[in-house]
Amino acid sequence: MTHLHESFDVEGPVQAEVFVVWLHDGRLESTGPCGSGPWMLEVGASEHPVDVVGRIVRGAIGEPILVHSTSWRRDRDAVILSFVVVIDGSLVGSMESTAITRIDLARSGATAAPASIASAQVVEHGLRHLAWLVQDDPVVAAELSDAWADALADYVPEPFRALG
Amino acid sequence: MDERLTNRCACGWEITGPPEDVVTATIEHGQRLHNMTATREQILAQTVPAAGAARPASPVEPETPSGGESPT
Numbered sequence: 001m002t003h004l005h006e007s008f009d010v011e012g013p014v015q016a017e018v019f020v021v022w023l024h025d026g027r028l029e030s031t032g033p034c035g036s037g038p039w040m041l042e043v044g045a046s047e048h049p050v051d052v053v054g055r056i057v058r059g060a061i062g063e064p065i066l067v068h069s070t071s072w073r074r075d076r077d078a079v080i081l082s083f084v085v086v087i088d089g090s091l092v093g094s095m096e097s098t099a100i101t102r103i104d105l106a107r108s109g110a111t112a113a114p115a116s117i118a119s120a121q122v123v124e125h126g127l128r129h130l131a132w133l134v135q136d137d138p139v140v141a142a143e144l145s146d147a148w149a150d151a152l153a154d155y156v157p158e159p160f161r162a163l164g
Numbered sequence: 165m166d167e168r169l170t171n172r173c174a175c176g177w178e179i180t181g182p183p184e185d186v187v188t189a190t191i192e193h194g195q196r197l198h199n200m201t202a203t204r205e206q207i208l209a210q211t212v213p214a215a216g217a218a219r220p221a222s223p224v225e226p227e228t229p230s231g232g233e234s235p236t
Contacts, residue, residue: 008210009174010198034175042199052199060197
């Protein structure tokens with residue numbers, strides 16, 4: 001843990017950044033137990049990041065439909081693994097929820113990371129990744145409903161990649 | 165006067181109360197929502213006096229990095 005007198009924060013060489021998304025009347029929204037922004041988790045040296053995300057989501061929210069890592073980047077003195085977690089709307093309850101808006105991606109140079117990456121750009125890429133998976137991965141296609149496929153149809157499919 | 169402390173998480177969560185309540189709640193919040201582990205001493209080292217309260221005369225020092233840190 002960070003030894004600050006103002007707040008404590010997730011730390012460690014590998015951290016997971018979770019974006020919990022759900023479909024609200026055909027519109028994609030972001031939610032989570034700590035608000036609708038990125039939800040940070042520590043990942044211990046002996047832990048598998050996917051296991052950590054799945055376990056913490058189950059404990060704090062409920063059974064997810066999909067847990068998928070969509071990108072990575074260097075930030076916060078760590079490697080940040082970004083996850084999109086799809087949940088059913090029945091699990092949102094009183095958690096804060098915010099509509100996801102479209103944004104241009106943070107593009108890398110030929111041999112260099114983007115100068116800056118906003119959370120909204122990580123989400124944008126994550127949803128493009130889901131749009132790719134729903135076309136390419138039969139497991140994901142089976143888990144996501146037609147309504148999800150419709151909601152993702154406007155996103156340009158992209159595979160996993162480094163954002164920074 | 166009973167001591168009251170406040171601890172804040174970077175995610176926005178905050179707890180104010182007697183030291184043991186703050187420690188218990190912080191450990192629970194860290195484990196359940198952030199997969200974090202922390203000792204009582206580490207948590208007390210992060211707290212601040214609750215609004216309107218005086219800072220304790222002898223704040224507890226954090227443990228050394230090898231004393232209960234989460235695995236890295």
